[in-house]
């Protein structure tokens with residue numbers, strides 16, 4: 001600023017100074033020596049009237065002022081300008097560039113030059129002042145409004161604060177209430193817990209009952225703590241006691257389980273030995289029974305149940321003892337039958353033949369053997385005796401066995417002949433003859449013994465011959481379809497096989513005979529629903545079977561007269577039912593519950609036959625025997641008394657009585673005899 005001329009002193013300084021937009025040099029440059037300079041801040045309010053600043057003395061001498069020399073720079077420039085009275089003395093101050101001095105007539109960038117006269121200046125000034133006043137008023141008003149606004153804001157803030165304080169107070173009060181409540185609850189729970197602990201009776205431990213009062217009270221708390229300690233100690237003691245008990249219990253359990261195991265072992269061993277004993281007993285009993293049967297006259301009764309077909313459904317009426325095959329039970333009727341042998345329903349043809357083959361072999365020793373199948377119609381008699389070509393029955397197997405046995409003999413020669421007949425409606429028919437002879441009769445040979453004159457007898461010389469015999473017989477046999485059996489045999493069929501043995505060395509001869517009888521099926525006429533010729537057949541069959549029963553009954557009851565001649569069947573079987581012939585009756589019975597009555601009837605019949613006793617003292621007069629076959633001690637059928645405890649028994653061939661009581665009876669079996 002050195003070298004610069006001293007700035008002029010401006011009139012109306014206060015006014016100018018009071019203008020908010022006018023800054024002194026001191027204000028714009030603090031610390032600098034005051035220059036009596038008005039600085040007009042341009043560019044701040046373009047709407048305001050431009051400010052003209054002149055020297056008072058020059059204003060006073062305005063006449064001297066050259067209009068042209070007066071330069072006014074209108075606001076609008078971003079810079080600051082200080083106006084001088086003429087262009088030469090005009091000084092432009094730029095607060096950002098303080099030392100700058102501009103010459104007159106220099107256009108300030110951004111300012112518009114405007115030439116004004118003095119009156120104009122004063123007019124402008126008055127306008128300015130008015131503006132200033134109004135502006136101040138506005139400012140005052142604005143400030144007042146602002147003050148009101150702020151006061152209102154302050155008031156609302158105060159109110160909000162007050163409200164907040166109230167809320168906080170309420171919240172605090174709530175929390176206090178909750179806190180006290182929780183504390184009281186805890187105390188109450190603790191009191192209750194302690195009360196329970198104190199009152200709980202402990203076995204073997206004395207419990208001092210204390211009331212937990214005022215938990216917060218140090219004394220009570222102390223008491224409670226003591227009690228807790230006591231209880232803990234008791235608890236520990238109880239735990240130890242429990243552990244001891246547990247250990248002793250475990251050892252006791254171990255001990256007892258060992259004892260139980262030993263007992264089980266002992267029992268198992270005992271039951272095993274009992275089972276063994278039982279089995280040995282059965283074997284013994286069977287052996288004794290065999291002896292008894294031998295003494296009884298070699299009548300053996302077997303039973304073969306017909307298995308249930310899958311399509312039939314239902315449950316078998318039979319119950320079998322797996323250890324004893326001489327007993328069959330019918331649980332539905334709580335009855336048990338003791339027989340020679342009870343086959344299982346699954347028994348094969350070969351198994352059945354295996355049981356009778358030994359007896360068949362005895363024919364080669366000159367014995368008379370009769371095997372016949374008895375039972376209800378459809379119960380499997382023909383199946384057992386004839387079987388099928390693929391799985392033949394007893395007939396064909398017997399012929400085959402005899403034939404094969406004779407083929408392997410060295411010093412003997414055998415002649416086997418087979419004849420076959422049926423008894424149909426009390427008429428004997430030849431089944432092997434080319435023309436069926438229906439007028440055959442049973443005759444007594446002059447030398448003794450029965451025969452059927454005219455009956456065709458076929459020599460058995462090959463296995464093919466055996467097959468042919470079976471085939472022809474099957475074709476010739478009278479069969480019919482009934483409700484009970486699709487192909488029912490309506491006659492009794494008898495295959496007679498005679499075997500004559502000649503000793504090549506001695507020339508001696510012996511003759512044995514095998515009768516294989518397939519009886520016609522018994523049936524209840526009402527059940528089989530037959531009529532006409534079928535009805536007559538059925539009646540005839542039933543009559544002849546009834547005659548068979550009568551014969552057996554007479555034998556059993558020691559009747560002096562045995563009615564053999566009442567039917568062709570009994571007449572023909574006379575020799576097989578008496579004397580020294582060996583007889584096997586195979587009872588055929590259905591397993592189906594529908595046939596229960598017939599099954600029971602069959603079993604009862606078999607049981608009666610089984611109980612027939614051979615007694616040489618009771619030879620029925622009508623049972624005449626062929627001279628050649630009658631043994632010196634002629635043995636006849638006799639039936640034991642119904643009271644088994646006193647009289648059931650059998651005589652040995654020498655006549656001594658074998659007491660039934662000495663024969664072990666099967667355990668748990670109700671004897672039917």
Ligand SMILES: Nc1ncnc2c1ncn2[C@@H]1O[C@H](COP(=O)(O)OP(=O)(O)OP(=O)(O)O)[C@@H](O)[C@H]1O
Pocket residue numbers: 305306307345375376377378379380381382383384485487488489490519520521522588
């Ligand atoms: N043990 C068995 N196993 C399988 N099927 C059998 C058995 N026994 C019998 N059958 C069958 O039962 C049916 C009737 O048998 P079968 O003709 O032998 O009876 P039946 O007693 O001779 O009758 P009927 O007295 O009326 O002649 C046949 O189809 C036969 O194959």
